Amino acid sequence: MASILPFTEANTQRVASLFRKALRTAYDSSYKFDAYRLETIKIRQQFEVNRHISDPTELEEVIAKTVDKLQEAKHPDPYIAPCRPGGTxxxxxxxxxxxxxxxGDW
Structure with missing residues (x-):
């Protein structure tokens, strides 16, 4: 994938998408809201640590690691809202x- 320069709109959307996926993954694996909330705080801190990366190569590495980590933490039976496609x-x-x-023409 071509590297995207940091601090651009395309990069911001890409990181925001990863952040939302991380939050959904945390939601799928926690049964209690307080545990989920603590997990969201940890996720936010991890994203904030890498907020000021300006080197495109380093940025691509961090994004690739994040994608791998999300794939590894993916829940086998994710939560699906009841009325959404795939819901009960x-x-x-x-x-x-x-x-x-x-x-027919009657």
Whole structure:
């Protein structure tokens, strides 16, 4: 992947996306909110330590390590909201179609 210069909008979006993925991964693996909150504070501190990296090569290395760490910590059975695709209530009550059931010109 081509290196992206630090402090640009593209890099900011990329790091923000990694941060959101890290938070979701922490949410999937914690059952209590207080444990999740402590984990989010640790994640934020880890991202803040690397906030001022200005060398593109070093930045790529840190991002690659973060991606590897997220892949390693990925939960095998992540939480899916019930009404979202893949959730337990997704399309449970599908609307009845308003079109005629038997096609034809009556």
């Amino acid at each position: 209530k997704f399309q449970r009550n599908i609307e009845v179609p308003r079109t005629p059931l038997v096609p």
